[in-house]
Every structure is written in C-alpha cells, then in structure tokens.
Amino acid sequence: xxxxxxxxxxxxxxxxxxxxxxxxxxxxxxxxxxxxxxxxxxxxxxxxxxxxxxxxxxxxxxxxxxxxxxxxxxxxxxxxxxxxxxxxxxxxxxxxxxxxxxxxxxxxxxxxxxxxxxxxxxxxxxxxxxxxxxxxxxxxxxxxxxxxxxxxxxxxxxxxxxxxxxxxxxxxxxxxxxxxxxxxxxxxxxxxxxxxxxxxxxxxxxxxxxxxxxxxxxxxxxxxxxxxxxxxxxxxxxxxxxxxxxxxxxxxxxxxxxxxxxxxxxxxxxxxxxxxxxxxxxxxxxxxxxxxxxxxxxxxxxxxxxxxxxxxxxxxxxxxxxxxxxxxxxxxxxxxxxxxxxxxxxxxxxxxxxxxxxxxxxxxxxxxxxxxxxxx
Amino acid sequence: xxxxxxxxxxxxxxxxxxxxxxxxxxxxxxxxxxxxxxxxxxxxxxxxxxxxxxxxxxxxxxxxxxxxxxxxxxxxxxxxxxxxxxxxxxxxxxxxxxxxxxxxxxxxxxxxxxxxxxxxxxxxxxxxxxxxxxxxxxxxxxxxxxxxxxxxxxxxxxxxxxxxxxxxxxxxxxxxxxxxxxxxxxxxxxxxxxxxxxxxxxxxxxxxxxxxxxxxxxxxxxxxxxxxxxxxxxxxxxxxxxxxxxxxxxxxxxxxxxxxxxxxxxxxxxxxxxxxxxxxxxxxxxxxxxxxxxxxxxxxxxxxxxxxxxxxxxxxxxxxxxxxxxxxxxxxxxxxxxxxxxxxxxxxxxxxxxxxxxxxxxxxxxxxxxxxxxxxxxxxxxxxxxxxxxxxxxxxxxxxxxxxxxxxxxxxxxxxxxxxxxxxxxxxxxxxxxxxxxxxxxxxxxxxxxxxxxxxxxxxxxxxxxxxxxxxxxxxxxxxxxxxxxxxxxxxxxxxxxxxxxxxxxxxxxx
Numbered sequence: 001x002x003x004x005x006x007x008x009x010x011x012x013x014x015x016x017x018x019x020x021x022x023x024x025x026x027x028x029x030x031x032x033x034x035x036x037x038x039x040x041x042x043x044x045x046x047x048x049x050x051x052x053x054x055x056x057x058x059x060x061x062x063x064x065x066x067x068x069x070x071x072x073x074x075x076x077x078x079x080x081x082x083x084x085x086x087x088x089x090x091x092x093x094x095x096x097x098x099x100x101x102x103x104x105x106x107x108x109x110x111x112x113x114x115x116x117x118x119x120x121x122x123x124x125x126x127x128x129x130x131x132x133x134x135x136x137x138x139x140x141x142x143x144x145x146x147x148x149x150x151x152x153x154x155x156x157x158x159x160x161x162x163x164x165x166x167x168x169x170x171x172x173x174x175x176x177x178x179x180x181x182x183x184x185x186x187x188x189x190x191x192x193x194x195x196x197x198x199x200x201x202x203x204x205x206x207x208x209x210x211x212x213x214x215x216x217x218x219x220x221x222x223x224x225x226x227x228x229x230x231x232x233x234x235x236x237x238x239x240x241x242x243x244x245x246x247x248x249x250x251x252x253x254x255x256x257x258x259x260x261x262x263x264x265x266x267x268x269x270x271x272x273x274x275x276x277x278x279x280x281x282x283x284x285x286x287x288x289x290x291x292x293x294x295x296x297x298x299x300x301x302x303x304x305x306x307x308x309x310x311x312x313x314x315x316x317x318x319x320x321x322x323x324x325x326x327x328x329x330x331x332x333x334x335x336x337x338x339x340x341x342x343x344x345x346x347x348x349x350x351x352x353x354x355x356x357x358x359x360x361x362x363x364x365x366x367x368x369x370x371x372x373x374x375x376x
Numbered sequence: 377x378x379x380x381x382x383x384x385x386x387x388x389x390x391x392x393x394x395x396x397x398x399x400x401x402x403x404x405x406x407x408x409x410x411x412x413x414x415x416x417x418x419x420x421x422x423x424x425x426x427x428x429x430x431x432x433x434x435x436x437x438x439x440x441x442x443x444x445x446x447x448x449x450x451x452x453x454x455x456x457x458x459x460x461x462x463x464x465x466x467x468x469x470x471x472x473x474x475x476x477x478x479x480x481x482x483x484x485x486x487x488x489x490x491x492x493x494x495x496x497x498x499x500x501x502x503x504x505x506x507x508x509x510x511x512x513x514x515x516x517x518x519x520x521x522x523x524x525x526x527x528x529x530x531x532x533x534x535x536x537x538x539x540x541x542x543x544x545x546x547x548x549x550x551x552x553x554x555x556x557x558x559x560x561x562x563x564x565x566x567x568x569x570x571x572x573x574x575x576x577x578x579x580x581x582x583x584x585x586x587x588x589x590x591x592x593x594x595x596x597x598x599x600x601x602x603x604x605x606x607x608x609x610x611x612x613x614x615x616x617x618x619x620x621x622x623x624x625x626x627x628x629x630x631x632x633x634x635x636x637x638x639x640x641x642x643x644x645x646x647x648x649x650x651x652x653x654x655x656x657x658x659x660x661x662x663x664x665x666x667x668x669x670x671x672x673x674x675x676x677x678x679x680x681x682x683x684x685x686x687x688x689x690x691x692x693x694x695x696x697x698x699x700x701x702x703x704x705x706x707x708x709x710x711x712x713x714x715x716x717x718x719x720x721x722x723x724x725x726x727x728x729x730x731x732x733x734x735x736x737x738x739x740x741x742x743x744x745x746x747x748x749x750x751x752x753x754x755x756x757x758x759x760x761x762x763x764x765x766x767x768x769x770x771x772x773x774x775x776x777x778x779x780x781x782x783x784x785x786x787x788x789x790x791x792x793x794x795x796x797x798x799x800x801x802x803x804x805x806x807x808x809x810x811x812x813x814x815x816x817x818x819x820x821x822x823x824x825x826x827x828x829x830x831x832x833x834x835x836x837x838x839x840x841x842x843x844x845x846x847x848x849x850x851x852x853x854x855x856x857x858x859x860x861x862x863x864x865x866x867x868x869x870x871x872x873x874x875x876x877x878x879x880x881x882x883x884x885x886x887x
Contacts, residue, residue, distance in 0.1 A: 057497050060489035063448065068481035070455055075478035078470020085456060086463020086847035093857060096456050097864065103449035104868055107441055113878040115871035153726060154545045156464045158848050333541075336471040339552045343479050350486050357490050357510075360502050370500070 003338045008328060010337040014076040015308040015327045017344055021069045022140075023300030026181065027293045028062035030192040031055050033185030033216075035102075035129035037193070038122055041212050046368055047205045048122075049110075049376075054196045054366050055189075056106045056376040061354070063103065075340055079330035080315055083157045084139070087149045088165030091139050098132030106376045133185050137178025138168040143307045144234065144252065145171050146316035151323040160319050173234070176226040183220035184273075184296060187213055191276060191289035198365035213288070214281040217273075224270075231306070232256075237313035237324050245313060245324050255310045262302055269298030385851035386843045389461045392858045394828070396453050399865045401824050402817065403447035403872075408522055408569055409576025409611075410440045411515035415508075416603055422508045432596045434499075435884030436580065439876060441496060446872045450865065461854065465835050465845035472538050472549045473528050476556075480524035488517030522572075523565050530561035533827075534629040535836050540748055542725050542741060547839070563625045564827075567618035570611045571823060574783060577608025578816035581790060583880055585809030588800055593883050601809075602794045609787035615780055620681065626830070627682035627690070630837060633830035634682060635693045636764045637773035641667050643700060645689035649677035652778075655770055661694055661760065693766070697759050708759035711838075715754030718747035752839045761841075764832045768825060776822040779815055786812065 005013075034055045042048040074081045085092050101124035108114045109121035116124075147168070148161035161167050168174050190213040199206040236251025248254065256262050272295030276288035308314050308327050315325040331337065364370075414436050421429035455477060458466050466474070494502055494510035502510070531537075537554030538547050549555065581604055584597035626634040634640070639655055640647070653671035679688040691705050699707030721743035728737035756762065786808065793802050831837065835845035 053497075057493040060448070060492060061486075063452070064481065064485040064489045067452060067455060067485060068478070070459070071474065071478035071481040074455075074459070074466065074470055075474030078467050078474055081459050081470060081474070082463040082467035085459025086461070086466070086849075089460055089847070089849060089853065092456065092460055093860075096453055096460075097860070099452055100449045100864065100868075103452070104445045104871070107445035108871055108875060111442070111875045111878070112882075113874045115867070115874050154464075155467055156848065157467075164849075164853065332471045332474070333548045335552075336475055336549050339549070340475055340478060343475075343482060347482060350482060354486065354490050357494055360506070361493060361498060364501065 002341045003334075005338075007331075007334045007337070010334060010341065011327045011331045012309070013341060014072075014331065014337055015304070015314075017347075018069070018072050018076060019301050019304030019308065021065060021072055022304055023297040025062065025065045025069055026184075026300040027188065027296045028058070028065050029133055029181065029185040030188035030289065030293070031059045031062045032129035032133050033182075033187065033189030034193055035125040035189070036182075036186055037189050037209075037212060039126055041190070041208045042205065043208070044202075047202050049371060050197050050202055050205065050366060050368065051193060052106065052109065052125075052376050053371055054193055057361060058192075059102065059106055063099065066099065076332055076337060077314075077325075077327065077330045078332060079155060080325050082155075083149060083151070083315060083325060083330075084142075084147075087157045087159045088139065088142065088147060088168060089159070090163065091135055091165035091168050094166075095132055095135045095139065098128040098135070102128035102132070110376060129185065129189075130182055133182045134175075134178035135169065137181040138171070138174040139165075140303070141171065141174030141177040142168045143314055144231070144236065144316075145173050146237070146313075146318040146324075148319050149317050149323065150320040151317075173227065173230050176223045176230070180220055180223035180227055183216045183223065186216040187220060187273075187277065188289065188292055188296060190216065191280060191292045194280060194286045195289045196362060196366055198367035201368045210281055210284070213277055217277040237316040237321060239311040239313070239326055239328075245316075245321050247321070251312065252306050255306045255312060256302075258310050259305070262305055265298045265305070266302040269295045269300075269302065271295070272298065382851055383843065385849060385854055386846050388851050388854035388858055389846045389849075390832075390842060392461060392854055392861065393454075393457055395858060395861060395865070396450060396457060397828070398821060398824065399869065400447065400450040400454055401820060402869070403443050403450065404522075405568075405572035405575045405820050406443050406579060407440070407447050407518050408572035409574070410436065410443070410579065411511075411518050412573060413576055413580060413604055413607060414440055415511045415515050416607065417600075418508050418511050420603075422504055428595065429599075431885045432599060435596070436600070437495065438879055439583075442872060442876050442879065444492070446868055449868065453861070461847050461849070461857075462835070462845050463847040465840065468545065468840065468845070469547045469836065472531060472535075472547060472555060475549065475552065476524040476528040476531075480521050484517050484521035484524060486517075487513055488521060491517065519569055522569055526564045526568055527556055527558075527561045529827075530558055530564045531555055532834075532836050533564075533831055534558055534560040534625070535839055540751065540839075542722055542744055543729070545722070545726075547836070560625050560629060563618060563622045567615065567622045568823075570614040570618055571780075571820065573611035574608055574615055574780075575816045575820055577604040577611060577787070578783065578812040580604035581608065581787075581809050582811070582813035585806040585812075586880070587883065589803065589806045589810065591800075594800065596884055598794065598797070598799055601790055601799065605787050605790040605794060609784065609791060612780065612784045612787060616784070619777070619780065623681050624684065630830065631682075631691055632693070632696050632762065632764065633769070633826075635691060635696060636766050636769040636830060637826055638678060639667050639766050639770040640678070640690060640692045641694055643690060643692040643695040643703065643705075645679065646676040646687040647678040647682070647690035648673035648675045649681060650674075650774070652774070653770070655767060657767065659766075661697060661763070693763060697762060708753060708756070708762040711750040711753040711762075712756050712759055714747045714750040715752060715756070717754070718744055718751040719754035721747065722751075750838070752834060752836070752841055755841050755844055761833055764830055768829050772822040772825040772829070776819050776826060779819040779822075783812075783816070783819075 038048055038051055042051050105121040105124040109118055150158050190209045194209050232253045234252055235247050235249050237245050238248040238251055239245055272291045276292030279285035280288035313324040313326050317323040417433040421433055491510040491513035495514050498507050536558050537551035538549050541548050580600050584600045587593045587597040651672045651674055654669045656665055656667055656669055659665050659667045676686045678690050679686055682690045689703055695705045697708045699710050721740045725737050725740035728740055789805055793799050833841050835842045
C-alpha cells in the first residue's frame with residue numbers, strides 16, 4: 001500500500017514525521033526550562049529537590065526524542081544530516097556536550113562523593129537548559145537563514161565559514177529564535193511543575209512559579225514578535241519548476257498564506273500558549289501545561305512546515321545557492337522511505353504506552369514525603 | 377571523489393570515535409546484563425514476597441542507575457558523531473545505516489526511558505506486578521537497542537541488501553530483511569549481548585565477594601552471587617558458542633580480520649590455532665622473520681574454526697594482500713587494479729552524463745558494474761593499506777578468548793561453593809572474585825578492538841575506506857574535539873567510579 005505512493009508523497013510524509021518529532025521535542029523542553037528555574041525560582045533545598053525530582057522522571061523522554069529526531073533525519077533526509085552536522089560542526093558539538101552533562105546530572109547531583117559537588121551538577125543542568133536550548137534554536141534558525149557550505153559532485157560537504165557553525169549564533173534571527181525557545185521552555189517548565197507538584201509542603205514555590213510563568217512569557221513574547229515579523233519580511237530560497245533554486249521575496253509569508261493550515265496552526269498555537277499563561281497567572285489554574293504544550297507543538301509544526309513545504313529549501317546555502325537542500329534532493333530512496341513508513345506505524349503504540357505510564361506515575365502529585373523512598 | 381586526504385585528520389577522527397565508543401562500552405554492557413539480573417531478583421521478590429529480596433533488588437538497581445546515566449551520556453555522542461565526523465559516510469549510506477538507528481529510537485529507546493522512570497520511582501506509585509513488568513521492559517528495551525545498533529554495525533562489516541547507485545554515488549537499500557537477518561548481524565547480536573550478560577554477572581560477583589570478605593551483608597551477597605553465577609555460567613557458555621560463529625563469519629566475510637587476530641601471515645592447511653604466543657614486533661609481510669618468539673598451538677583448530685573441517689586451507693595475511701593463485705585467492709594487489717578501474721569508470725560515467733553522452737555513459741556504467749565489488753580498493757595507494765594492526769588484533773583476541781574460558785571455570789567454582797553454602801569459608805575464591813569485574817572490563821574492550829580494529833581500514837568492508845568516509849575538517853579541529861571529549865568523559869568517569877564505590881561501601885539496607 002505504502003509502496004505504491006510516489007516518492008514526493010513519501011518525502012512529504014517524512015517531513016511531516018520529522019516535524020512532529022521536532023515539535024514534540026520543543027514541548028518536552030519543559031524539562032530544560034524547568035532546569036533553569038532551579039537558579040532563580042527555587043529558594044530552598046526542599047524546593048530544589050521537588051523540582052529536580054519532578055523533572056527527573058521526564059528528562060529521559062526529552063533526551064530520547066532528541067535522539068529520535070536525529071535518527072529520523074539520518075534515515076529520511078541523510079543529506080541534511082550529513083551537511084548540517086558535518087558542516088555546522090561546532091554548534092552541534094556544543095549542543096551535544098550540553099546534553100552529555102545533563103544526562104549524568106540528575107543521578108549524580110545528590111550522591112555522596114560525586115566529585116563536582118551538588119552545585120557543579122546544578123550548573124550542568126542550567127547550561128543544558130539555557131545554552132543547549134539557545135543553540136538548538138540557532139541551529140534550527142539556519143534552516144531559514146542559511147549557512148555557508150558547498151557540495152561537490154558527490155554531495156560531500158565543504159564548509160566555507162571559519163567558525164564552522166558557530167556563526168549561526170551571531171545572526172539576530174537565529175539568536176531570537178533561540179531565546180524564544182529558552183523562555184518558552186521556562187514558561188513550559190513552570191506550567192509543568194505547577195501541574196506535577198503537591199505544594200502543601202512548598203506554598204511559596206507555587207507563588208513564584210506563577211509569577212515566573214507570566215514574566216517569562218512577556219520576555220518570550222518579545223522574541224516571538226521579532227521572529228514572526230522577520231519571517232514575514234524575510235526572503236527565502238525557493239525551487240522553480242525546472243529545479244533551479246532562486247531567491248524569493250517574502251518567501252515564508254507566501255508559504256504561510258499558501259496553506260490555510262499553517263495559519264490555523266500558528267494562530268491556534270499562539271492562542272493556546274497565551275491562554276495557558278492567562279489561566280495560570282490569573283485564574284490559579286494548574287493544568288496550563290496541556291494548553292501551553294499543545295500550543296508549542298502547533299507553533300513548532302508551523303515552523304517546520306514553513307521551511308519544508310511549498311517548494312522551499314530546508315537548508316539554504318548562502319555561498320552556493322544551487323547546493324541548497326530541499327526535502328526532495330536530500331531524502332533517502334523510495335525503498336527506504338517506504339520501509340521506514342511501515343516502521344513508523346508503531347509510533348501510535350509507543351505514544352499510547354508513554355501516555356499510560358505518564359498517567360500511572362502522575363496520578364498523585366509529587367510531595368516531599370514521596371522522596372523519602374527514592375530521590376535524585 | 378576527494379581531491380586530497382589529510383591522513384592526520386582521518387586518524388584523529390578514528391581516535392575520536394574510538395574514544396567515545398570505548399568509553400560507552402564500559403557502561404553499555406553493564407546496562408544490558410544488569411537489567412536482566414535485577415529483573416530476576418525482582419521476580420523472586422514478586423513470587424516470594426520476601427522483603428529482603430526487594431531490598432537486594434533496590435541495591436543493585438541503585439548501582440544500575442549510576443551506570444545507566446553515564447551510558448546514556450556517552451551514547452548520544454555516538455549517534456551524532458556519524459554526522460559531525462563521518463558526514464560523507466552518513467550521506468553515502470544514510471539510506472541503510474540511518475534506518476536501524478531510527479528504528480532503535482522508535483522501538484527501543486522509548487521503551488527503555490519510559491519504564492526506567494517506573495522502575496526507579498514507581499515502587500509506591502504502581503502495583504507490584506506493573507513494577508515488575510516495567511523492570512523487564514527496561515531490560516527488553518536496552519537489549520532491543522543493542523539489536524538495532526548491532527544490525528547497523530554488522531552491515532558495515534558485511535554490506536548486504538543494497539546496491540551502489542552511480543548517479544547519486546550512494547549505497548541504497550534494496551532488502552531491509554537481508555540487512556536485519558544477515559548472519560553477521562545475528563552473530564554480532566548474540567555474541568555481544570551474551571558477553572554483556574557475562575560482564576554484568578562478573579560485576580555482581582565482584583561486589584558480593586568483597587562483602588563476603590569483609591563479613592558484611594552476608595545473606596544478600598550470597599543470594600546475589602548464586603543468581604549471578606548461574607546467569608553468568610549460562611551466558612559464558614553461550615559466549616563460546618557465539619564467538620565460534622563470529623569467527624566463522626569473519627572467515628567467510630572478513631578473512632583479513634581472522635588472519636590478523638591469529639597473526640596468521642602465511643596460509644596453510646591444516647591450520648593450527650594459537651593458544652598462546654609472544655609476537656615479534658619487527659615482523660613485516662614477506663620477510664624471513666618468524667612472526668613469534670614463542671607460541672603454543674592447537675593443531676588443526678584454526679581450520680575447524682574457519683572452515684568447519686580439520687584440514688581446510690586458511691589464507692594468511694600475505695595471501696590476502698598479494699594473492700595466492702594456487703588457492704584461488706585474489707589479493708589486495710589484484711583488487712586494487714580492479715578498484716581503480718571502478719573508480720575511474722564512475723568518474724567517466726558522471727562526466728558522460730553531464731555531457732549527455734549516452735553511449736559513453738552506458739560503456740562507463742558497464743565497466744563500473746563489472747568492477748564495483750572492488751570499488752573501495754581503488755582508493756588505496758599501496759596494497760598493505762588493506763592490513764589492520766596485527767599486534768593489537770592478536771593480543772586483543774587472545775586476551776578476550778583466554779579470559780572468556782577462565783570466566784567459565786570461575787562461575788562453576790562460585791556455583792559449587794555457593795550451593796554448598798561454603799562461600800564465606802572460601803577466602804581464596806572470594807579474593808579471586810573481587811578483581812573479576814576488571815578482568816571482564818578488559819575482555820569487553822578487547823572484544824570491541826577485535827571487531828572494530830579488525831574492520832580497518834574500511835568504514836564499509838571492501839566498499840568504502842575510512843579516508844573517504846570522513847567529514848572534511850582540519851586535523852586541529854578534530855584533535856581539539858578529541859581532547860574536549862577526553863577531558864569531559866574522564867571527569868565523568870572519575871565521578872561515576874567515586875559515586876559507585878561510595879554506594880558499594882555504604883551497601884544495601886540491612887534486612
């Protein structure tokens with residue numbers, strides 16, 4: 001059945017799957033956002049313990065989604081994987097290092113004789129939540145702003161910028177996208193913790209988390225506006241009917257209105273995020289994470305759809321535009337995409353058991369009493 | 377295909393990947409094996425309701441968690457290093473190699489990470505049965521993860537189910553079942569996982585022996601040893617069986633690897649297997665020096681291992697490099713000639729396509745197809761480049777195999793004295809037991825060296841040398857990355873060891 005689909009349909013399906021995984025990763029960054037809250041929102045040791053343990057049962061989900069995001073791009077769009085990771089070398093290495101230090105921090109932070117002390121691992125968590133997310137935003141930003149690379153006749157990448165990827169962090173759009181993600185993650189982190197913790201033993205923490213939700217949203221909103229306004233006025237690379245790549249004025253604004261779904265997703269997503277903050281800040285609601293999370297997923301989908309569909313370039317080359325990547329010239333073969341689509345059919349099952357376990361574990365909110373048995 | 381190759385950079389890239397993989401391989405096998413042992417302990421608790429088994433389970437789970445965290449940390453780097461440092465490879469084989477990595481994410485990592493949270497934090501939040509199921513899910517998830525990464529690795533050793541597309545200059549998948557069920561993949565998975573079960577059993581025996589020597593936690597230590605020794609013995613017997621199969625597969629698909637780990641310079645029939653040997657480090661191909669200062673051989677056993685007969689001809693390194701027409705063996709010298717024709721005809725084909733010269737492109741393609749089996753050899757300057765490091769291979773293989781047989785004997789001793797309840801009075805065995813974990817670690821790393829150094833100089837056996845597979849970086853960049861990783865991993869390893877030793881010193885809750 002799937003094998004009878006044409007290649008371009010499969011490529012579109014796989015960009016959709018990559019977009020869904022990427023958007024879910026943006027939602028799950030509530031873990032990273034929560035980690036940064038340790039620095040300014042948690043005031044006592046008990047509050048820190050509650051936050052770390054609340055996030056501690058979820059961090060691997062975010063981590064695994066990042067790994068799957070990389071694996072899906074490797075399998076479905078290997079040229080994008082090879083060009084971006086091999087080309088923008090230092091930015092990806094820096095991102096990876098922030099996730100390496102995160103992976104040990106939950107388990108080692110409170111253990112006796114842990115070499116770096118509790119503070120050392122809390123700094124690691126903060127670096128992952130701030131620098132890691134910022135650089136991910138910058139790296140995703142290059143899907144719009146482009147990068148300095150060329151490909152030879154065998155499609156082997158040569159990078160033409162001496163900073164080897166770190167230059168992405170010096171572009172205002174990329175940085176704005178990165179900072180938007182950092183503060184969005186902090187909003188989501190606050191919303192998640194409000195939903196997950198029993199505040200009877202830490203009433204002040206609840207108050208500060210509500211304040212944090214509002215404050216971080218205001219900062220996030222500034223960067224979101226910069227990103228959106230830039231996107232509307234930005235030129236982008238498009239593919240003509242005869243396969244040539246050319247600069248198109250207002251490319252992403254055109255992409256936005258070319259498909260009403262994009263507009264619905266973007267406005268719906270923004271509305272849900274705003275609603276989640278409103279009910280949390282002014283109505284003392286604790287379930288804002290579900291609106292904020294869904295809103296983030298919808299906005300994330302819009303971002304990936306804008307860059308991938310409507311004959312756009314998913315990775316523009318600034319120095320050699322004809323080398324720019326699209327979902328059509330960067331993908332795996334028909335056979336691989338077909339086989340992988342069959343494999344992807346187990347995703348709903350995976351999603352179902354994650355939801356089941358999440359509900360089983362979170363039916364009772366986390367309190368300090370729970371941490372007597374086992375705690376990070 | 378590439379204008380210039382910076383060999384220094386290629387070697388730094390290899391060193392970087394080796395560093396990451398060898399660090400990861402300290403922790404990953406322990407995760408693979410310990411997850412099952414913990415599941416067995418918890419099963420006994422579930423069936424008996426005996427609280428002391430619960431505390432025993434939780435103790436080993438705590439050590440498991442400390443190890444698991446750093447295993448995850450080093451694992452993420454491996455996946456992405458294919459992109460950052462081997463980007464030509466990633467593009468050329470992404471169709472085939474990326475698929476198992478993506479399946480690993482979907483089918484294994486989520487299982488592992490979702491139920492890991494229940495295993496550690498769910499004791500008071502879910503039912504006993506659900507908790508036990510979760511512990512098994514972590515074991516199944518981590519071992520499924522090993523399956524998919526080893527399927528990918530096996531394909532590098534024995535590329536099947538694919539074709540080379542000259543238009544895109546890529547290897548493209550044609551048969552995913554052939555990739556998954558390749559005999560090398562099955563052999564790799566069974567050998568690697570069973571050796572990991574063995575390694576984790578050694579860990580439990582080491583720690584428990586130390587407790588018995590110190591007269592602490594006696595009941596828990598004896599129980600832990602009994603379960604781990606039985607599991608370890610079964611695993612170590614299976615390791616011998618799967619190791620034999622792995623060597624047989626090497627003989628069929630990577631004869632250079634087999635000849636290198638036996639330092640088998642000149643082919644012979646019947647061929648003996650070296651039990652012990654000290655190599656002459658000055659030995660070169662085709663010189664008159666003896667390859668060994670000292671050696672002890674099992675007659676005919678190499679023939680049996682490689683050919684499944686007592687008198688089969690086993691080609692030596694010189695046969696494989698220079699050829700042996702009498703035995704019908706084509707050497708790297710002859711393969712290089714054909715490989716260079718394949719590389720040149722591929723370039724001709726692409727040039728002809730660019731010029732829309734249909735006849736020339738058809739002829740070039742026919743020439744390429746006739747020689748493509750030797751494509752990778754076309755990038756060599758000297759046939760000796762096809763030779764992996766014989767010294768590293770020989771010693772790694774013999775240390776691994778020797779330790780493997782020693783472990784069988786030790787597990788039997790622990791089972792015998794354990795079931796007689798005489799472990800506490802057998803100090804010599806306990807003293808032997810404490811360093812077992814370190815011997816297991818040496819065997820694990822040696823095994824990894826045999827598998828991966830033996831693949832050199834290939835990224836994909838016979839098709840793509842590592843010198844072509846790499847990212848176009850300068851050697852300073854890769855060297856800097858190497859030292860950053862070395863520093864970070866070493867700090868984390870020291871932290872892990874300190875935490876682990878402190879937890880072991882502290883011991884389980886008393887029952």
